Amino acid sequence: xxxEKMKMGMVSHCILGLSLLILVGAVFYLTGDFLGFLxxxxxLKNACNDAGNDxxxxxxxxxxxxxxxxxxxxxxxxxxxxxxxxxxEERNCSFxxxxxxxxxxxxKDFKYRNWRWQPHHCDLPRFNGTALFEKIRGxxxxxxxxxxxxxxxxxxxxLMESAVGLASPRxxxxxxxxxxxxxxxxxxxxxxxxxxxxxxxNCDDPIIHRVKDRVVRxxxxxxxxxxxxxxxxxxxxxxxxxxxxxTIAWGTSLGSSDTRNKTVDKMSTRLYEMVLDVWSDWxxxxxxxxxxxxxxxxxxxxxx
Numbered sequence: 001x002x003x004e005k006m007k008m009g010m011v012s013h014c015i016l017g018l019s020l021l022i023l024v025g026a027v028f029y030l031t032g033d034f035l036g037f038l039x040x041x042x043x044l045k046n047a048c049n050d051a052g053n054d055x056x057x058x059x060x061x062x063x064x065x066x067x068x069x070x071x072x073x074x075x076x077x078x079x080x081x082x083x084x085x086x087x088x089e090e091r092n093c094s095f096x097x098x099x100x101x102x103x104x105x106x107x108k109d110f111k112y113r114n115w116r117w118q119p120h121h122c123d124l125p126r127f128n129g130t131a132l133f134e135k136i137r138g139x140x141x142x143x144x145x146x147x148x149x150x151x152x153x154x155x156x157x158x159l160m161e162s163a164v165g166l167a168s169p170r171x172x173x174x175x176x177x178x179x180x181x182x183x184x185x186x187x188x189x190x191x192x193x194x195x196x197x198x199x200x201x202n203c204d205d206p207i208i209h210r211v212k213d214r215v216v217r218x219x220x221x222x223x224x225x226x227x228x229x230x231x232x233x234x235x236x237x238x239x240x241x242x243x244x245x246x247t248i249a250w251g252t253s254l255g256s257s258d259t260r261n262k263t264v265d266k267m268s269t270r271l272y273e274m275v276l277d278v279w280s281d282w283x284x285x286x287x288x289x290x291x292x293x294x295x296x297x298x299x300x301x302x303x304x
Contacts, residue, residue, distance in 0.1 A: 071122035079118045086113060087127055093158035094166065095181075100154070129163020133186045140189040142228060145237035146196035148300060152235065153192040157181055160190070177206055178227060191231075195224045196241040198279045203241065214246035218275055221282045229286050232293070236279075239299035242272050 090096055090103045103110070117124065143149040160183075161168075169184035180191040194206035200220030203209040228234055247263050248271065264271065283294060 071119060073119050073124075075121075076117055076119035078115050080111070080114050081116050082111075082114045084116075087129075088158045088162035090158075093154075093161060095154050095157040095161065097150075097154055100151070127159060129160045133160065133164065133183060133188055136188045136190075136233070137186045138188065139232035140191065140230060141233040141235070142191045142193055142231040143235045144193045144195055144198070144224075144228060145235075145297070146194070146241055148240070148297065149235060149237045150192055150194070152297070153179075153190065156190060177204060177224070179206070193224065193227055196238060197275065198224065198236065198238045199275055200224065214241075214244065215249055216246055216275075217249045218271065219250070219278055221278050225279075225282050225286065232291065234287075234292060234294045235297060236295065237297040237299070238275075239272075242268075242275075 090101055096104075098104070143153045164183070164185070171180075171182040171184065173180045173182070177194045178191055179194075180189060182189050194204065194209075196203055196209065197216050198221070200217040200223045202213075202215045203211050204224075245264060287294065
């Protein structure tokens with residue numbers, strides 16, 4: 001499976017509130033329309049730079065309620081909407097990480113939370129957390145990657161928690177690289193698996209991963225991948241960590257006697273392509289595509 005295209009969306013650290021676009025919209029397959037992705041990112045950047053425009057916009061949820069095949073979600077614009085009630089508030093989300101708790105730590109400008117994507121010929125339906133829980137009842141959703149996917153996992157849980165309330169029975173478990181939320185009522189699991197390179201590296205600790213001298217075992221997929229094969233929905237990302245100098249290890253494990261190392265001073269698109277080949281080949285052999293849906297999230301310039 002040479003990077004089978006499964007559409008997933010783009011996201012911005014500076015606009016965490018807009019992650020609804022990722023969770024609701026269709027996005028890019030593994031080798032999808034990257035130019036279209038860049039165009040969306042450009043429009044988002046322009047919208048953020050224009051955040052001083054407070055003019056309200058109307059939002060008629062009943063005007064065009066359906067998303068038909070004729071509606072192109074990638075053609076639209078960013079609009080400033082200060083009338084629609086937000087789906088959740090930062091202070092009410094028990095999953096909000098301190099480094100993204102802008103309100104808690106004194107940020108005064110919150111206009112960035114009012115931007116939303118408006119397709120030209122239809123409306124995105126308002127997010128319904130209860131309906132999504134029903135969709136994933138008895139299923140397991142796993143986000144795999146770095147802090148970009150961690151943001152998606154956090155934002156999704158904030159949205160879901162707002163829908164069902166804090167009193168809804170749950171179980172939250174952290175086990176090495178896997179951080180898992182389980183809804184008892186819906187028998188649904190939403191998990192985050194920390195693996196910034198997708199393959200084995202010395203940056204695999206989900207807490208202490210800011211390692212100066214990075215070492216990546218390019219062919220070492222099994223250490224992480226064995227934790228993915230029971231998922232019903234897999235959402236992957238990996239890009240930013242490949243842009244720094246690193247040592248590539250060839251061998252059976254990091255530090256083994258048969259390991260051969262090669263130092264790379266700048267990002268190599270060939271190495272990135274090779275690891276995606278290793279990753280996609282593992283999925284082709286080990287994942288049942290009639291059961292599991294897989295997505296790869298494109299990189300976000302705002303994450304750099």
